[in-house]
Amino acid sequence: MNRQYQDARNQLIDSLRTRGIVNEQVLQAMLQVPREHFVSKPFKQRAYEDVALPIDKHQTISQPFTVARMTELLEPKPGDSILEIGTGSGYQAAILAEMGAKVYTIERHFELYNEARRVLKDIYPDKPIQCRFGDGTIGWAEFAPFQGIIVTAGAPEIPESLLKQLAIGGHCIIPVGNERSQVMHCIIREDEQSFADYPLEDVSFVPLIGKQGWSGDQ
Numbered sequence: 001m002n003r004q005y006q007d008a009r010n011q012l013i014d015s016l017r018t019r020g021i022v023n024e025q026v027l028q029a030m031l032q033v034p035r036e037h038f039v040s041k042p043f044k045q046r047a048y049e050d051v052a053l054p055i056d057k058h059q060t061i062s063q064p065f066t067v068a069r070m071t072e073l074l075e076p077k078p079g080d081s082i083l084e085i086g087t088g089s090g091y092q093a094a095i096l097a098e099m100g101a102k103v104y105t106i107e108r109h110f111e112l113y114n115e116a117r118r119v120l121k122d123i124y125p126d127k128p129i130q131c132r133f134g135d136g137t138i139g140w141a142e143f144a145p146f147q148g149i150i151v152t153a154g155a156p157e158i159p160e161s162l163l164k165q166l167a168i169g170g171h172c173i174i175p176v177g178n179e180r181s182q183v184m185h186c187i188i189r190e191d192e193q194s195f196a197d198y199p200l201e202d203v204s205f206v207p208l209i210g211k212q213g214w215s216g217d218q
């Protein structure tokens with residue numbers, strides 16, 4: 001592996017620690033995944049800056065700190081089935097797979113779905129990662145319930161379908177707000193009927209577009 005990338009990756013993980021990420025499994029997974037493979041060519045040299053970077057279709061690969069924070073809140077365990085809405089570059093899916101989860105990830109842009117699936121297959125030919133092209137706001141009923149659901153786009157409200165597909169004890173991490181700014185929510189399913197909803201910090205994500213999200217053609 002390119003020494004320069006490796007040094008930059010080590011520095012990034014140190015800075016995530018300094019910023020308060022404490023889950024060692026998350027940090028170790030981020031030490032393993034080559035982020036440079038998930039960013040667009042013109043941005044490869046910036047792969048280990050702690051910033052969101054543009055990908056195709058006017059979308060973004062999330063900032064490493066955000067990925068770390070959301071994964072920490074999700075608390076994935078080896079063998080858990082995790083649903084991700086918004087595959088984007090595939091980087092978040094790679095982190096979850098690296099942590100031993102069975103990953104189900106959905107993307108609404110065909111080009112992004114296709115490219116992420118190619119990169120993930122290339123890097124992780126043997127890991128259980130399933131990619132789907134379509135509207136993730138309705139979830140993926142065939143493989144429910146999920147021990148964790150992570151939504152990497154900003155929703156106007158929490159999609160009912162996703163809550164229905166969350167296992168008891170499972171965490172759903174989702175930014176909820178308007179199209180420019182949201183609040184990160186951690187929702188824990190307590191039993192069949194009840195959910196505890198913890199609103200956390202302010203965040204800013206691209207919009208979640210779909211049946212149970214925003215309407216639009218971005």
Ligand code: SAM
Nearest residue numbers: 061086088089091092107108136152208209210
């Ligand atoms: N997790 C991604 C990564 O690691 O690169 C970052 C995702 S980007 C911030 C948000 C993604 O959500 C975009 O690729 C966007 O097309 C996708 N998206 C928005 N609404 C969606 C929906 N209803 N279903 C699936 N994907 C959706």
